[in-house]
Amino acid sequence: MAVFRPADARQVGEIIAWAAGEEQPLELLGGGSKRGIGRPMQVEHVLDLSALSGIGDYEPAELVLTAAAATPLAEIEAALAASRQVLSFEPTDWRALLGSEASAQTIGGVLSCNLAGPRRIRSGAARDHFLGFQGVNGRGEIYKSGGRVVKNVTGYDLCKLIAGAYGTLCVLTEISIKVLPKAETSRSLLVLGLDDAAAVRALAEALNSPHEVSGAAHLPAAVARRSAVAAVAGAGAAVTALRIEGPEPSTAYRVENLVNLLSGAGPTDILDEAGSEMLWREVRDAGFFVEPRERAVWRLSVTPSSGPAVAADLAARAEAESYFDWGGGLVWVAISDSPDAGAAAVRMAVATHGGGHALLLRAPESLRAAVDVFEPLAGPLAALSARVKESFDPRRVLNPGRMYAGI
Amino acid sequence: MLTMPPADPMVLSRREEIIAALRQIVPGEGVITTEAERRAYESDGLTAYRQLPMIVVLPSTTEQVSQILRYCQTNNVKVVPRGAGTSLSGGALPLEDGVLLGLGKFNRILEIDLPNRCAVVQPGVTNLGITNAVQHVGFYYAPDPSSQIACSIGGNIAENSGGVHCLKYGLTTNNVLGIEMVLMNGEIVRLGGKAMDAPGYDLLGVMTGSEGLLGVVTEVTVRLLRKTPTARAILLGFPSSEQGGKCVADIIASGIIPGGMEMMDRPAIHAAEAFVHAGYPLDVEALLIVELDGCAPEVDHLIAVVERIAGENGAVTSRVSRNEAERELFWAGRKAAFPAVGRISPDYYCMDGTIPRRALPTVLARMRELSESYGLGVANVFHAGDGNLHPLIMYDANKPGELERTEAFGADILRLCVEVGGVLTGEHGVGVEKRDLMDTMFNEIDLAQQQRLKCAFDPGGLLNPGKVFPQLHRCAELGRVHVHRGQMRFPDLPRF
Ligand SMILES: Cc1cc2nc3c(=O)[nH]c(=O)nc-3n(C[C@H](O)[C@H](O)[C@H](O)COP(=O)(O)OP(=O)(O)OC[C@H]3O[C@@H](n4cnc5c(N)ncnc54)[C@H](O)[C@@H]3O)c2cc1C
Numbered sequence: 001m002a003v004f005r006p007a008d009a010r011q012v013g014e015i016i017a018w019a020a021g022e023e024q025p026l027e028l029l030g031g032g033s034k035r036g037i038g039r040p041m042q043v044e045h046v047l048d049l050s051a052l053s054g055i056g057d058y059e060p061a062e063l064v065l066t067a068a069a070a071t072p073l074a075e076i077e078a079a080l081a082a083s084r085q086v087l088s089f090e091p092t093d094w095r096a097l098l099g100s101e102a103s104a105q106t107i108g109g110v111l112s113c114n115l116a117g118p119r120r121i122r123s124g125a126a127r128d129h130f131l132g133f134q135g136v137n138g139r140g141e142i143y144k145s146g147g148r149v150v151k152n153v154t155g156y157d158l159c160k161l162i163a164g165a166y167g168t169l170c171v172l173t174e175i176s177i178k179v180l181p182k183a184e185t186s187r188s189l190l191v192l193g194l195d196d197a198a199a200v201r202a203l204a205e206a207l208n209s210p211h212e213v214s215g216a217a218h219l220p221a222a223v224a225r226r227s228a229v230a231a232v233a234g235a236g237a238a239v240t241a242l243r244i245e246g247p248e249p250s251t252a253y254r255v256e257n258l259v260n261l262l263s264g265a266g267p268t269d270i271l272d273e274a275g276s277e278m279l280w281r282e283v284r285d286a287g288f289f290v291e292p293r294e295r296a297v298w299r300l301s302v303t304p305s306s307g308p309a310v311a312a313d314l315a316a317r318a319e320a321e322s323y324f325d326w327g328g329g330l331v332w333v334a335i336s337d338s339p340d341a342g343a344a345a346v347r348m349a350v351a352t353h354g355g356g357h358a359l360l361l362r363a364p365e366s367l368r369a370a371v372d373v374f375e376p377l378a379g380p381l382a383a384l385s386a387r388v389k390e391s392f393d394p395r396r397v398l399n400p401g402r403m404y405a406g407i
Numbered sequence: 408m409l410t411m412p413p414a415d416p417m418v419l420s421r422r423e424e425i426i427a428a429l430r431q432i433v434p435g436e437g438v439i440t441t442e443a444e445r446r447a448y449e450s451d452g453l454t455a456y457r458q459l460p461m462i463v464v465l466p467s468t469t470e471q472v473s474q475i476l477r478y479c480q481t482n483n484v485k486v487v488p489r490g491a492g493t494s495l496s497g498g499a500l501p502l503e504d505g506v507l508l509g510l511g512k513f514n515r516i517l518e519i520d521l522p523n524r525c526a527v528v529q530p531g532v533t534n535l536g537i538t539n540a541v542q543h544v545g546f547y548y549a550p551d552p553s554s555q556i557a558c559s560i561g562g563n564i565a566e567n568s569g570g571v572h573c574l575k576y577g578l579t580t581n582n583v584l585g586i587e588m589v590l591m592n593g594e595i596v597r598l599g600g601k602a603m604d605a606p607g608y609d610l611l612g613v614m615t616g617s618e619g620l621l622g623v624v625t626e627v628t629v630r631l632l633r634k635t636p637t638a639r640a641i642l643l644g645f646p647s648s649e650q651g652g653k654c655v656a657d658i659i660a661s662g663i664i665p666g667g668m669e670m671m672d673r674p675a676i677h678a679a680e681a682f683v684h685a686g687y688p689l690d691v692e693a694l695l696i697v698e699l700d701g702c703a704p705e706v707d708h709l710i711a712v713v714e715r716i717a718g719e720n721g722a723v724t725s726r727v728s729r730n731e732a733e734r735e736l737f738w739a740g741r742k743a744a745f746p747a748v749g750r751i752s753p754d755y756y757c758m759d760g761t762i763p764r765r766a767l768p769t770v771l772a773r774m775r776e777l778s779e780s781y782g783l784g785v786a787n788v789f790h791a792g793d794g795n796l797h798p799l800i801m802y803d804a805n806k807p808g809e810l811e812r813t814e815a816f817g818a819d820i821l822r823l824c825v826e827v828g829g830v831l832t833g834e835h836g837v838g839v840e841k842r843d844l845m846d847t848m849f850n851e852i853d854l855a856q857q858q859r860l861k862c863a864f865d866p867g868g869l870l871n872p873g874k875v876f877p878q879l880h881r882c883a884e885l886g887r888v889h890v891h892r893g894q895m896r897f898p899d900l901p902r903f
C-alpha cells in the first residue's frame with residue numbers, strides 16, 4: 001500500500017505509467033470529500049492529487065477560469081465572489097450527508113462527478129461549464145482537450161466524457177471552466193399545503209411561464225419540518241418553493257407575477273435573500289436527509305412529471321421518504337430498514353415510470369459492494385462504455401470498478 | 408491541396424452488388440445511383456470541395472439505418488452521413504468509394520411534451536421546424552444558427568452548432584437531452600432521454616460535435632424554452648474596435664449576459680448597410696448590436712446600464728429599438744452580412760475561429776496586415792460575447808490562384824486565433840476544412856487519444872473517414888500499450 005503525492009502533471013504521468021506497467025490500480029483522491037460515493041474498490045494504492053492546486057488564469061470579463069485540478073472549490077468560489085461571479089451550476093456540498101466534513105472539495109472532483117444543484121434546470125450541470133483540461137490517461141500520457149474560450153468545437157468534446165466519469169478515464173491535472181455573473185438579487189416564493197402531484201403540476205406551470213425560475217422544489221410536510229429556515233419549518237404543511245433571480249426590478253416583477261399565477265393553488269409566502277439562500281442550500285445538499293445516518297439515500301433523475309409517481313411507488317414498496325427538486329425531475333429518497341438499501345424497489349420504480357438514473361449516494365460500504373450503485377447499463381451501451389474505458393485506460397488502473405464492474 | 412483516404416478499388420468494383428444489397432434494405436427510390444441524381448449530393452456548404460458519392464441511400468427507419476451500417480461494416484464500405492448539407496467545413500463531403508447516407512426522410516416531429524419542456528423529433532427535422540412547431544404555445548428551441556431555416560437538428564448535433572443567442576442560452580450540446588443512434592456495427596443505442604442525468608459515461612455529450620464520425624443519430628430529444636416576453640436591441644457605434652471590445656468586456660464584467668451581442672467591423676458595416684439599409688452609421692470602425700431580453704422591467708433596467716457603459720467607452724452612436732420592427736431592422740443588417748459581402752465580391756470564404764475577447768484589437772490589426780499582404784479584402788462579423796470571430800475573405804474564384812491564396816490567408820487567420828490563446832473553430836466544425844490545421848492546437852498524443860475514442864465507436868474507421876483528423880491510424884496500432892515492466896521510473900517521488 002502506497003500513497004503517491006505527485007507535484008505536477010509529469011509526475012502523475014510517471015506514476016500512472018508505472019501503475020499500467022505493473023497493473024497496479026490506483027484510487028484517485030482530490031480532497032476526499034466524495035470518497036464514499038460509488039462502489040468500493042479493490043485498490044492497493046492511492047494517488048493523492050492535492051498538491052496540484054492553485055488558480056491560474058482568471059479574467060472575469062472573459063468568463064473563463066483556469067486552475068490546477070485539485071484547487072479547493074472554496075478557493076475558487078472565493079475568487080469568483082470577489083468579482084461577483086459564480087459557478088452557475090451550483091456545485092453540491094454533500095460532506096455532511098456523507099460524513100466527510102473534515103475534507104475539502106476540489107474542482108476536479110466536482111467536475112469528475114458532474115454534480116449540479118437546483119439551478120441545473122436553467123444553467124445545466126458541471127458538464128455544461130467544463131471548457132477544457134489537461135490530464136493524464138491510463139497509459140501515463142499527458143494530453144489536453146478543449147480550450148480556454150467559451151465557444152469551441154475543435155475535436156471531440158472530451159470534457160463531457162470526463163465529467164461524470166468519476167475518475168475512471170483520466171486524471172485531471174488542469175481545468176478551464178466557464179464562470180458567470182452572480183445574480184444581483186434572489187428571492188423565493190413558497191406555496192403551502194400541496195400534495196406531491198399538485199406541487200409538481202404547480203412547478204411545471206411556473207417553469208413553463210416566462211418568469212425564468214431558477215429553482216423548483218417541493219418538500220412534503222415531514223421534510224419541510226426539518227428545514228433550518230423558520231418560515232419553511234413553521235409552515236406546518238408541505239412547502240413548494242420557486243426561486244427567482246435577477247436585477248431587483250426584474251425579481252420584484254416576476255415574484256409578483258408568479259404569486260398571481262399560483263395563488264389559486266394554495267396560500268403563498270415569500271422568502272428574502274438570506275432565507276432563500278439557506279433553503280436552496282438545504283435542497284442542494286440534501287440537508288433534510290443527513291440524519292438519521294442509518295438511512296440509505298438515493299438520488300433519482302427521472303422525467304419531471306413522473307417524479308410524484310416514482311415517489312408514491314417507492315413509498316408503497318419500502319420505508320421511503322422523498323422530496324423533489326428540478327421541477328420533479330430529481331427525486332431525493334431516504335430509505336430505512338431495507339436489506340438491499342431499497343435497490344430493488346428503486347430500480348423497479350424508475351423503470352416503471354419512464355426510466356432515468358438512480359444513484360445510491362449514501363449507504364454502508366458492504367451494501368455498496370452488494371448492489372448496483374449506478375443505474376445498470378443495457379447490453380450494447382454497456383459494451384460501448386467498456387470500449388470507451390479501454391480507449392483511455394487499457395490496463396484499468398484508474399479508479400477501476402468505481403462506477404461499474406470492469407470499468 | 409486536400410487529400411482524402413484513397414478509394415478502395417475492391418469496393419468500387421463491387422458497386423453493382425452493393426447497390427443490389429442496399430435495395431434489399433431500402434426499397435424503391437431510396438437508393439440513388441445515376442450520376443445526375445448523385446450530383447445533388449456532391450458537396451455541402453463548403454462548395455470549394457466536390458466529390459460524387461459512389462451511391463446515395465435515403466433510409467426512412469432506424470431499422471434500415473442499422474441494416475445499412477451493418478452491411479457496410481461487414482463489406483468494408485465507407486459511409487458518410489448527411490443532414491441538410493449546409494456544413495461550412497465539408498463535414499458531409501462524400502467519398503468516391505463511399506455510401507452517402509442521407510437523413511432527409513427522417514423529417515417527423517414525434518412528440519411535443521410541454522409538461523416536461525421537451526420535444527422528440529427525427530434528425531432530419533430542420534432547426535427552425537422545431538421552433539415552428541411550438542411557438543404558438545410560446546416556446547422555442549434555443550440554438551439558432553443563421554442557417555436554421557435549412558439545417559437539420561441531426562446536423563446540429565453532429566456540429567454542436569451555435570447561434571447569436573448561445574452566450575446566454577447555450578450551444579446545441581446544452582439543449583439536447585437525449586438521442587437514439589446507430590453504431591457502425593448496426594447496434595442501436597439510446598443515450599439520455601427526458602430525465603436530466605443519464606447513467607454511465609456522457610456519451611451524448613461526446614456524440615454532440617463528433618461530426619458524424621461516431622454514430623448516426625436517428626432520434627433527438629431537445630429541451631424547449633419559454634420565450635421571454637420582451638426583447639429590445641441597442642445599436643452602438645465606436646470610433647475604434649478597441650473601444651467596442653472594451654465596451655463588451657465592461658458589459659459582461661458588470662454582470663450582464665445579453666441575449667445577443669454582435670460586432671461588425673467597418674467593411675462588414677458598409678456591405679450590410681448598402682444591402683439592407685438598416686440605418687447603420689457608416690463613420691464608425693465597430694458596430695455593436697446588444698440585445699437584452701426578459702421581462703419588461705428587466706429589459707428597461709439593463710438597457711439603461713448598457714447605454715451608460717457604452718457612453719463611458721466613447722460610443723458615438725447609441726440607438727435603442729423603439730418597437731419590434733426597429734429591433735428586427737437592427738438585426739437585419741447583421742443577419743444579411745454574409746450575402747451582403749457576397750454582393751460586393753464574386754466569392755467569399757467564411758472563417759470561424761474563437762479568441763479570448765481581450766485579443767480582439769491585436770487580431771483585427773494582424774488580420775489587416777495579412778489582408779494587405781495577400782491582396783484580399785476581409786470583413787469581420789463577430790459573436791462578441793463569446794469571442795467567436797467570422798472573418799469573410801473576399802475573392803474571385805475565376806481568377807487563377809485566388810482560391811488557393813484565400814485558403815492560405817484563412818489558414819493564417821486560424822493559426823493567429825490559436826496563437827493568441829483561442830481555437831480553430833467555434834461552431835462550424837473541423838471537417839475537411841481545418842483538418843490539416845489540427846496540429847496547431849493539438850499534439851500527437853492529444854490526437855491519438857481522440858482517435859482511440861473513435862476506435863471505441865467505429866474500430867474499422869468506416870464512418871466519415873478523412874474528416875477531423877489529419878492522419879488516419881489503425882485502431883490496432885493506436886491500442887497498443889507500451890509498458891516498461893519492472894522499472895521504477897520515478898525514484899525521487901514522495902511516498903507516504
Ligand atoms: C448560410 C449559412 C449560415 C450558417 N450559420 C451558422 C451559424 O450561425 N452557426 C453554426 O453553428 N453553423 C452555421 N452554419 C453551418 C451549418 O448550417 C451547421 O453546421 C449545421 O448544423 C449543419 O447541419 P446540416 O443538417 O446541414 O448537416 P450536414 O451539412 O448535412 O452535415 C454536417 C455534419 O453532420 C453529420 N451529420 C449530419 N446528420 C447526421 C446524423 N443524423 N447523424 C450523424 N451525423 C450527421 C455529417 O456527416 C457532417 O459531418 C451555417 C451554414 C450556412 C450555409
